[in-house]
Amino acid sequence: xxxxxxxxxxxxxxxxxxxxxxxxxxxxxxxxxxxxxxxxxxxxxxxxxxxxxxxxxxxxxxxxxxxxxxxxxxxxxxxxxxxxxxxxxxxxxxxxxxxxxxxxxxxxxxxxxxxxxxxxxxxxxxxxxxxxxxxxxxxxxxxxxxxxxxxxxxxxxxxxxxxxxxxxxxxxxxxxxxxxxxxxxxxxxxxxxxxxxxxxxxxxxxxxxxxxxxxxxxxxxxxxxxxxxxxxxxxxxxxxxxxxxxxxxxxxxxxxxxxxxxxxxxxxxxxxxxxxxxxxxxxxxxxxxxxxxxxxxxxxxxxxxxxxxxxxxxxxxxxxxxxxxxxxxxxxxxxxxxxxxxxxxxxxxxxxxxxxxx
Amino acid sequence: xxxxxxxxxxxxxxxxxxxxxxxxxxxxxxxxxxxxxxxxxxxxxxxxxxxxxxxxxxxxxxxxxxxxxxxxxxxxxxxxxxxxxxxxxxxxxxxxxxxxxxxxxxxxxxxxxxxxxxxxxxxxxxxxxxxxxxxxxxxxxxxxxxxxxxxxxxxxxxxxxxxxxxxxxxxxxxxxxxxxxxxxxxxxxxxxxxxxxxxxxxxxxxxxxxxxxxxxxxxxxxxxxxxxxxxxxxxxxxxxxxxxxxxxxxxxxxxxxxxxxxxxxxxxxxxxxxxxxxxxxxxxxxxxxxxxxxxxxxxxxxxxxxxxxxxxxxxxxxxxxxxxxxxxxxxxxxxxxxxxxxxxxxxxxxxxxxxxxx
Numbered sequence: 001x002x003x004x005x006x007x008x009x010x011x012x013x014x015x016x017x018x019x020x021x022x023x024x025x026x027x028x029x030x031x032x033x034x035x036x037x038x039x040x041x042x043x044x045x046x047x048x049x050x051x052x053x054x055x056x057x058x059x060x061x062x063x064x065x066x067x068x069x070x071x072x073x074x075x076x077x078x079x080x081x082x083x084x085x086x087x088x089x090x091x092x093x094x095x096x097x098x099x100x101x102x103x104x105x106x107x108x109x110x111x112x113x114x115x116x117x118x119x120x121x122x123x124x125x126x127x128x129x130x131x132x133x134x135x136x137x138x139x140x141x142x143x144x145x146x147x148x149x150x151x152x153x154x155x156x157x158x159x160x161x162x163x164x165x166x167x168x169x170x171x172x173x174x175x176x177x178x179x180x181x182x183x184x185x186x187x188x189x190x191x192x193x194x195x196x197x198x199x200x201x202x203x204x205x206x207x208x209x210x211x212x213x214x215x216x217x218x219x220x221x222x223x224x225x226x227x228x229x230x231x232x233x234x235x236x237x238x239x240x241x242x243x244x245x246x247x248x249x250x251x252x253x254x255x256x257x258x259x260x261x262x263x264x265x266x267x268x269x270x271x272x273x274x275x276x277x278x279x280x281x282x283x284x285x286x287x288x289x290x291x292x293x294x295x296x297x298x299x300x301x302x303x304x305x306x307x308x309x310x311x312x313x314x315x316x317x318x319x320x321x322x323x324x325x326x327x328x329x330x331x332x333x334x335x336x337x338x339x340x341x342x343x344x345x346x347x348x349x350x351x352x353x354x355x356x357x358x
Numbered sequence: 359x360x361x362x363x364x365x366x367x368x369x370x371x372x373x374x375x376x377x378x379x380x381x382x383x384x385x386x387x388x389x390x391x392x393x394x395x396x397x398x399x400x401x402x403x404x405x406x407x408x409x410x411x412x413x414x415x416x417x418x419x420x421x422x423x424x425x426x427x428x429x430x431x432x433x434x435x436x437x438x439x440x441x442x443x444x445x446x447x448x449x450x451x452x453x454x455x456x457x458x459x460x461x462x463x464x465x466x467x468x469x470x471x472x473x474x475x476x477x478x479x480x481x482x483x484x485x486x487x488x489x490x491x492x493x494x495x496x497x498x499x500x501x502x503x504x505x506x507x508x509x510x511x512x513x514x515x516x517x518x519x520x521x522x523x524x525x526x527x528x529x530x531x532x533x534x535x536x537x538x539x540x541x542x543x544x545x546x547x548x549x550x551x552x553x554x555x556x557x558x559x560x561x562x563x564x565x566x567x568x569x570x571x572x573x574x575x576x577x578x579x580x581x582x583x584x585x586x587x588x589x590x591x592x593x594x595x596x597x598x599x600x601x602x603x604x605x606x607x608x609x610x611x612x613x614x615x616x617x618x619x620x621x622x623x624x625x626x627x628x629x630x631x632x633x634x635x636x637x638x639x640x641x642x643x644x645x646x647x648x649x650x651x652x653x654x655x656x657x658x659x660x661x662x663x664x665x666x667x668x669x670x671x672x673x674x675x676x677x678x679x680x681x682x683x684x685x686x687x688x689x690x691x692x693x694x695x696x697x698x699x700x701x702x703x704x705x706x707x708x709x710x711x712x713x714x715x716x
Binding site: 172174176187188189190191192196198199200201202203204205206207208209213224226228229230231232233234235236237238239240241242245247248250252279308309310 | 530532534545546547548549550554556557558559560561562563564565566567571582584586587588589590591592593594595596597598599600603605606608610637666667668
């Protein structure tokens with residue numbers, strides 16, 4: 001193992017050191033070792049290791065416990081490790097490299113604040129987990145929630161996914177469904193002897209094209225829904241009238257609806273079509289009405305907004321813990337080959353958490 | 359080589375013997391050998407062999423030459439070789455097996471008539487060719503037309519593909535085109551940042567669904583056209599707004615139009631869509647206005663009808679030779695696992711050709 005990570009030092013240097021430890025999903029052992037080792041040096045933190053999940057907890061006997069979480073893994077490297085820095089036209093330092101925004105910036109913030117706050121106003125459980133970028137069954141946070149739900153107990157949670165250092169409340173749910181249209185096959189030279197299943201998709205696609213997505217306010221945040229065909233396939237040969245056309249539709253729904261309500265709604269919109277729901281993930285309410293959230297909002301400042309994509313905040317929500325997203329970097333740069341994070345975002349997030357928790 | 363085929367004997371026995379010689383496309387050597395051997399026994403026939411194409415010609419110095427053609431190959435066997443027979447409820451003999459209708463029934467008719475007519479009214483070129491059921495570039499008739507067009511010279515042609523022993527004139531042309539719709543990819547949680555290419559297919563599919571195919575009279579026969587989406591595909595993942603949707607469209611057109619006219623027409627119907635023509639095959643006029651055809655019609659009797667599917671008659675048409683389809687068996691049983699041919703169709707076709715040519 002190389003140089004020890006220093007959570008007590010410069011947070012931007014810490015981010016660069018984290019990027020330089022390759023940690024593509026499934027290969028998080030080294031970064032987990034080094035995070036564990038670095039935080040074990042602080043007497044106010046009880047450090048637990050479970051697989052490649054690292055937890056660091058304060059036990060100050062506070063009335064409330066905050067859970068602050070982030071994932072250690074990244075999508076595959078695209079020639080962008082080790083990290084490098086540039087300055088933008090405004091003279092601001094930019095850190096480049098795989099994971100800079102998704103989400104080693106957040107990990108650096110977590111480690112830095114964990115190390116510096118020996119006497120926080122709330123007890124805090126810091127969570128560093130593996131396998132967020134891959135199939136759900138491998139997700140480290142999901143595994144801990146299943147095997148050791150007590151490790152994740154708390155009153156409010158923050159997920160340090162990139163949000164441009166602004167609070168994004170909750171997340172939308174997502175529902176995947178399939179519409180299978182059946183026709184009657186025939187030779188295309190005698191098409192009137194068959195029934196064209198692809199032609200029947202026209203009505204459905206027109207309906208989806210003209211559908212006006214709803215904008216829904218939940219606890220003061222506006223969620224913008226979406227209902228989209230995401231895949232279509234039909235036909236087996238150039239001379240056969242197709243007897244089957246399958247359309248896969250994705251519905252992103254505001255967290256005012258349960259998965260069952262979302263399904264009922266989408267069935268009403270697509271009334272008359274044969275619908276099979278293939279996957280659904282609940283959204284998460286922003287939880288901005290909780291006292292801890294109000295404190296957090298006032299410490300961070302700015303206007304919170306809705307999170308459109310699905311994130312692991314929904315796992316906290318499923319455990320009854322309101323949760324928000326808050327972290328450095330632009331979410332649209334997540335997974336991009338030119339992934340980067342502004343140094344000032346990292347500093348701003350660290351300072352905001354310290355203001356809140358001091 | 360087993361028992362010699364006997365073109366001078368019972369035509370239904372000949373059909374059964376032909377079915378029993380397996381001849382899936384690409385494996386026609388044995389059947390070609392045995393057809394060649396059987397016809398070589400007749401002094402009035404000059405037999406030529408070229409690859410697995412067998413030609414048998416009379417050279418009687420007649421004013422007109424008729425070309426009568428059929429393919430030796432079949433689609434793959436489905437447990438239906440060797441042949442067997444049953445009787446239907448009306449007591450009629452039915453011959454079952456791969457190729458019974460497509461088109462060893464026609465081959466049996468050709469061989470029987472070729473053997474029995476030493477002094478026909480017209481000179482006749484009998485053609486037995488390979489690889490009709492596979493890619494066009496392997497087609498034996500196409501190869502002969504390219505390499506030895508003189509072998510196929512004639513004034514009128516009959517293709518003995520199954521037509522229920524009725525005359526089907528000419529054939530429709532077929533044009534394949536692709537419409538590629540482009541959108542803008544985006545995460546499906548932020549669909550308003552993209553443009554859904556699958557949704558854009560709705561208009562086109564509606565247009566195709568409501569399109570009324572034309573019925574066009576050519577030389578007294580009614581051709582019924584067709585314009586159909588035969589394949590569609592789009593989308594790469596359940597969480598991505600698709601930026602591409604490809605629709606493959608098949609247009610079957612009456613033989614009053616050239617391929618260029620068919621393309622111009624379909625472009626006018628699909629005005630505004632980005633169209634790429636990927637394949638086109640000309641149709642064939644029925645040629646029923648030719649004297650030889652009139653003789654043929656009166657010998658066969660019945661009402662001729664239009665051929666909707668594309669057949670090799672178009673190859674004759676391309677060489678300037680009018681051509682019709684006329685053969686035993688129901689074309690809808692071609693390629694079916696329960697392929698069969700009524701014995702009476704085989705006899706009727708043989709007798710009609712003999713009436714015409716005697």
